[in-house]
Amino acid sequence: MxxxxxxxxxxxxxxxxxxxxxxxxxxxxxxxxxxxxxxxxxxxxxxxxxxxxxxxxxxxxxxxxxxxxxxxxxxxxxxxxxxxxxxxxxxxxxxxxxxxxxxxxxxxxxxxxxxxxxxxPLAELLNWLGRHGVPAAVSQVAELTYRMIGVLAGSARSMHEAQAQRLGHRTRRGLLTGVAAQSANLFVLAIGRARRLQEGLALRAEPGATAVVAAxxxxxxxxxxxxxxxxxxxxxxxxxx
Known part of the structure; x- marks a missing residue:
């Protein structure tokens, strides 16, 4: 979280x-x-x-x-x-x-x-949108986007910390080179994780029918x-x- x-x-x-x-x-x-x-x-x-x-x-x-x-x-x-x-x-x-x-x-x-x-909380918002006529597909896209941003932010943080531990940030040139390489790797990683996230949700329920538990x-x-x-x-x- x-x-x-x-x-x-x-x-x-x-x-x-x-x-x-x-x-x-x-x-x-x-x-x-x-x-x-x-x-x-x-x-x-x-x-x-x-x-x-x-x-x-x-x-x-x-x-x-x-x-x-x-x-x-x-x-x-x-x-x-x-x-x-x-x-x-x-x-x-x-x-x-x-x-x-x-x-x-x-x-x-x-x-x-x-x-x-x-x-x-996101669960409360998605539940409210579903009860007020917003199409389930729209809610699913919003949920996917939100979760994907969280996953990418965590991945970027882990990559940055790993490079710092390898002393890749000692010089300005090394820092710029590391950020460029990290951005390229993160783009490739984002495509793969987005595909797996979509496949996982599709196997769990019908597209656009993901249920959210909220009181x-x-x-x-x-x-x-x-x-x-x-x-x-x-x-x-x-x-x-």
Missing amino acids: NALEAAAARSRWARRNVGEKILLFGGLLLLAVAGPPWPVAPAVLLCAVVAARLARVPARLYLVLLAAPAAFVVLGIGPLLFSVGADGLAFSPTGPRRAAEVVARSIAGMGCTVAFALTT ARPRDARFLAAAAATLAAVAALWAVV
Whole structure:
């Protein structure tokens, strides 16, 4: 079990109805995407962080999972800061404003997604999707993808540690060479393990019919009211702006 799965299973909201958490975090995500970036995006991120704290999500793990995709967003704002014209590459006057809006929306949306992932075990989510009309084949693809990511992450960690124990990271050149070789081996390994994982699930049950054991979770009227009030407050802030 990786750190994300362990945190989701130990979360204070792990046994809550999945629909309640989808209402809260999904609504905040929609507000972050549809509303103006200022001040809706910071308000959405604040609500997601407060919800994660109430669910007793490990703060360090939350920040690590949020920082990884946020780094890609920050690195990808270059095309917004510069424009290509007849005179070549030039700094865009509106670039900083647009880049700030993209970063604000993205981080707010990722904050909601990470909080949902850290409070909802995969078994609970797949069971909820199946009971609400989502095709079983879609759930199976989601489960395969999730499990495959975990397997590959564990394999990459083991390969990295094995190379470090062989003193392959003593020099920068050795480190770069080792990372390149590890990436190539991991790609080949991923193809083989994906095939075996698919064959194992196909032998266990019909494609798209993998069952997930999960207890029924009754709805909590107080949680639903609090979630609706939170969304209404952020929407009111949008209306005032």
